[in-house]
Amino acid sequence: MIVGKLLHGHSKHSDGGGTIDYPRGYDLLAEVGFLGRRRSVFTRLAALSGAGKGHQIVDVGCGTGYLTRMLAPLVGREGRVTGLDPSPAMIGHARRRSPDNCSYQVGEGQAMPFPDASFDIVVSSLAVHHIPVAARDTAVREMFRVLRPGGRLLIADYQPPANPLAARLAAVLAGPAMRPSMPELLAGLVPAAGLHVESTGTVGAVLYYVNAVRPLDALS
Template sequence: MPHSSDRHRTHGGVIHHARGYEIVSMLAFGGFRRHTYDALVRASGAEPGDRVIDIGCGTGYLTRRAAVAVTPTGTVTGVDPSPQMLAVARRLAPPTCTFTEAGGERLPVADGTAHRVVSCLAFHHIPPELRVDAVREMHRVLRPGGRLLVADFRPPRARLAQHLLGAVTGPAMRYDGSDEVRAAVAAAGFRDVTTGRQRPLLFVVTATRP
């Protein structure tokens, strides 16, 4: 979504314009959105019967794709601070999905009850001073042996491409947060932390709760 200043790189931000977000997301993935999100779900290890928590779920696209993987007996809970985004998510989701309004730094989820925690294109929206807390919350809600997957935008390396991207999406999407995410995940006590990529747009950090 377009932003007017560098505040979103420094302070994060909540998206409230669900329709605009959906349009930008579909254009950004160039027809490969479903393929990309299904690959993220596979990388999370989600399987039938799992309980999955989707942090910063937005309009619930990843939530819905995860629901396909955990059927028929699993569930997916989407968490997002924007009521506007959640209204769209609830309208589009199957019965195996539920949604709750909250920030990632204070999850309304009991300790050790999730098999998987996933998050895509949300980390850079969390205010920097709350990002470590959010990752600790991800650790808290996972069961021992549970798997974490955090994916976020990976800006292009070419300076011209970065400039063009920033003109369309705002400065937050020019920031590569992969090192910050990896450090926060390791500091929270996760093990087997790995970093990869999913298509040109995303970096992906995965880890396991001991």
């Protein structure tokens, strides 16, 4: 949101889309934005994903690879975490810091370069609000497509501040990227894509998450 607006390198869209092309600056401002609790927040997200030994995971909008690196020890040497991001600068930064069981590709969430049913788990953190508004439903359908039947989805993104004044300021700074709010948006997009929502909640002060599952084909 605010961090992203400061660090956007370019945008082909006027409705919230764009890339962040300054990875070192992003990581620095993210640490400040999470008030020193970034690691604990993302450790919690990694646990919420359900990641375990041998899982194949894709992180949509992986940025600098921070969450992928949290997931890597959970899947072990038998598993793999793949990061996808439209910014070559972010992908290059992530590759230079990744363990052996992580890999990264340049690409967009609304057009993922992966076969159907490729992954046990799809995660996406602080990325949906960077996807063009008109493409967000397509992106969530893509998350459904690349999930195996019974696979799990975790999306986490900004929620409006509880303080009305802070919420208004955030809305002004974010512009169309955060309208409607992520809780409202995901409440519609995730079930519409065919996923069954199992839980929602908050992590830290600013993140709202949706945990969902792709139904088994015989039951969908």
